[in-house]
Amino acid sequence: MDIREIIIPGDTPGIEWRLPVLHFKGNDPQAPKIYLQAALHSNELPGTAVLHFLCGKLRKAESEGRIASDITVVPQANPIGAAQSHFGEMQGRFDLGTRTNFNRDFPLISLRDRAGLIENLDRYRAADRLKRELIHMALGADLVLDLHCDDESLQYAYIDEAFWPEASDLASALSMDAVLLSDGESSAFEEAVGFAWKYEVPGEKRSRLPGKLSTTLELRGRRDVYPGMASADADGLYAFLAARGAVTGETEPLAAFAGPAAPLDNIEMIRTPVAGTVLFHRNIGETVAAGDLLATIVTKPGMADGEVEIRAPQAGLIVTRISDRLVRRRGDLMKIACDAPSTALRKAGTLED
Numbered sequence: 001m002d003i004r005e006i007i008i009p010g011d012t013p014g015i016e017w018r019l020p021v022l023h024f025k026g027n028d029p030q031a032p033k034i035y036l037q038a039a040l041h042s043n044e045l046p047g048t049a050v051l052h053f054l055c056g057k058l059r060k061a062e063s064e065g066r067i068a069s070d071i072t073v074v075p076q077a078n079p080i081g082a083a084q085s086h087f088g089e090m091q092g093r094f095d096l097g098t099r100t101n102f103n104r105d106f107p108l109i110s111l112r113d114r115a116g117l118i119e120n121l122d123r124y125r126a127a128d129r130l131k132r133e134l135i136h137m138a139l140g141a142d143l144v145l146d147l148h149c150d151d152e153s154l155q156y157a158y159i160d161e162a163f164w165p166e167a168s169d170l171a172s173a174l175s176m177d178a179v180l181l182s183d184g185e186s187s188a189f190e191e192a193v194g195f196a197w198k199y200e201v202p203g204e205k206r207s208r209l210p211g212k213l214s215t216t217l218e219l220r221g222r223r224d225v226y227p228g229m230a231s232a233d234a235d236g237l238y239a240f241l242a243a244r245g246a247v248t249g250e251t252e253p254l255a256a257f258a259g260p261a262a263p264l265d266n267i268e269m270i271r272t273p274v275a276g277t278v279l280f281h282r283n284i285g286e287t288v289a290a291g292d293l294l295a296t297i298v299t300k301p302g303m304a305d306g307e308v309e310i311r312a313p314q315a316g317l318i319v320t321r322i323s324d325r326l327v328r329r330r331g332d333l334m335k336i337a338c339d340a341p342s343t344a345l346r347k348a349g350t351l352e353d
Contacts, residue, residue, distance in 0.1 A: 001055070001058070002024075003023075004020075005018045005021070008129050009122075010126050011126050017079040017126060018079060019077070019133065020076070021137070023070070023072050024070070024071040024072075025070060026067050026068050027065065028069070028245075031068035031070075031245050032069055032245065032246060033071075034072065034143050034246050035071075035138045035141035035145070036051060036071070036144075037073075037147065038051050038076065038147035039075070040148065040189060041081065041093045042081030042082040042090060042092025042093075043081070043090045043092030043222065044148050047149065048147075049225050049226075050230045051075040052075060052234075053230050054234040055075070057234060057235075058238075066247050066250075067247055068245055068247060068248050069241070069246035074134070074137070077134055080126055081102050084096045103148075103188050104187050104188060105187050109195075110201070117135060118133065131189075134189065135189065135192055138189070139196055143213045144213065144214040145215060146189050146190045146215065147217050148217065148218050150220070151322050151323045151324075153221045153224075153321070154284050154285055155174060155175065155220050156177055157170070157171060157174075157215055157216065159181060159182065160182050160194050160215070161181050162184060162207060163209060163213050164179070164261065166210065166213070167215060168261075170213070170217075170240050171261075172254045172255050172257040173240035174237065176257065176259055177259050178260050178262065178317060178337050179261040180261075180263075180264060180267060190214045194212075197209050238250075239252065260339075264346065264351060266338045266339065266341050266342065267319075267336065268312070268313055268314065268336040269332060270335070272295075272327050273329065273330070274299050278296075278322075278325050278333065279295060279296040279298065281293045282294050283321065285317075286317075291311050292312045294334060295334075296308070296309055312336065313343070313344075314336075316338035316339070317336065317337045318335075318336055321333065321334050322334075335351065
């Protein structure tokens with residue numbers, strides 16, 4: 001395993017950021033190239049733990065000559081966000097300097113323009129420079145996995161319909177509870193990678209991308225950072241890599257993915273119409289029917305008219321839930337994966353900012 005550091009100069013004097021990049025050299029030029037990163041949102045650490053365990057397995061395979069693919073691993077993809085704390089709490093989702101989500105505003109380019117991503121980098125702020133370095137590395141691969149997590153959450157993935165159902169082997173290997181089929185219309189990291197592949201010939205969009213994969217894996221919730229979970233998920237990633245021919249000698253057939261695969265239009269984003277204290281009646285992993293009571297918002301504690309009920313608009317599986325118990329008006333409460341489209345309006349792209 002080779003280790004290098006990408007140095008990113010800071011936006012103020014005397015500051016620079018160091019981004020460790022781990023690389024395993026493959027012995028088969030025909031094997032798919034792999035890129036894995038974690039903690040692009042710096043306060044989402046399940047993926048960092050998973051890649052720590054996965055690298056141990058890859059080092060063992062390397063010592064036995066069984067690494068077929070070139071594999072690049074970035075276990076902590078955002079040193080800028082990791083250094084941003086506010087009153088003792090890490091603020092790893094939004095750049096405090098620009099107020100921009102670290103997983104938005106990635107350049108939307110054609111693959112043929114990849115080299116230009118890292119030209120004249122001194123023109124860019126540190127966060128934009130980081131994004132350009134990351135996506136430049138990813139576009140040198142065939143299989144790109146961006147490891148995130150949600151708040152309180154089942155194990156699920158965002159997978160562009162261009163990669164489905166081929167990518168069901170990944171969902172199976174990681175025992176995903178659900179897959180959310182995205183439309184590839186945002187500037188998030190995995191969708192920017194897919195955009196470059198789809199528009200490899202500028203102006204000509206490819207709707208199917210066989211042999212390619214760019215996905216966001218949501219590895220449960222932010223507090224689900226445990227050695228047993230991380231080790232098991234590393235085993236799942238390793239099984240996926242073996243099934244795709246990235247490592248040799250341990251290929252076992254993967255079971256068929258049995259969970260729901262719901263388009264984003266079928267996701268009910270449950271939001272509160274009022275501010276107040278949340279009393280949840282249902283938990284992640286539960287299946288609800290239309291009209292079921294999901295939560296009560298206590299708007300005026302102690303008052304007879306101080307509660308507002310939130311009910312399920314249709315039947316489905318509760319995939320995520322917030323951990324906060326004091327919410328602002330229109331705050332997100334849950335994601336529910338359903339069989340039918342939601343009647344709520346949705347902007348193209350991702351579900352959240």
